[in-house]
Amino acid sequence: MTEQSTIDFELVSPERKLVSEPVNMVVIPGSEGEMGVGSGHSSVLSSLNPGVIALYTNDNEEPRKIFVAGGFADVTAEICTVLAEEAILLEDLNQSEIDQELKDLNEDLGMAAEESDKAKIEDRITITKAKRRAVTGEAIF
Secondary structure: OOOOOOEEEEEEOOOOEEEEEEEOEEEEEEOOEEEEEEOOOOOEEEEEOOEEEEEEOOOOOOOEEEEEOOEEEEEOOOEEEEEEOOEEEHHHOOHHHHHHHHHHHHHHHHHOOOHHHHHHHHHHHHHHHHHHHHHHOOOOO
């Protein structure tokens, strides 16, 4: 039996390095759509949309999933490095808390007077909606 090739994966947030391990494949939410990355991948630099990173370490296991609020991915044939604005294990997200945050943000948006404040709140709403989709498994149409 031949051993499957792996690619080194690193996930770094502003606070700390969250993941540093070899994986068989990683799926990232690239700005042009989801992108699967494995050993020998062509070099690419991509911005990330808010969404879920899936880490596959074994063909028979469910992938470990991590929500990212955006950022960048730097891919080479040997390593995939993700620099995330915010990263949370999917299992640590709570739908009730997300729904409340979304309600609060929509109220804040209604009260915001300045366009710059509205833009910041709208960005948070986009990220919070992506968290909700990640938790519920809703399609992104």
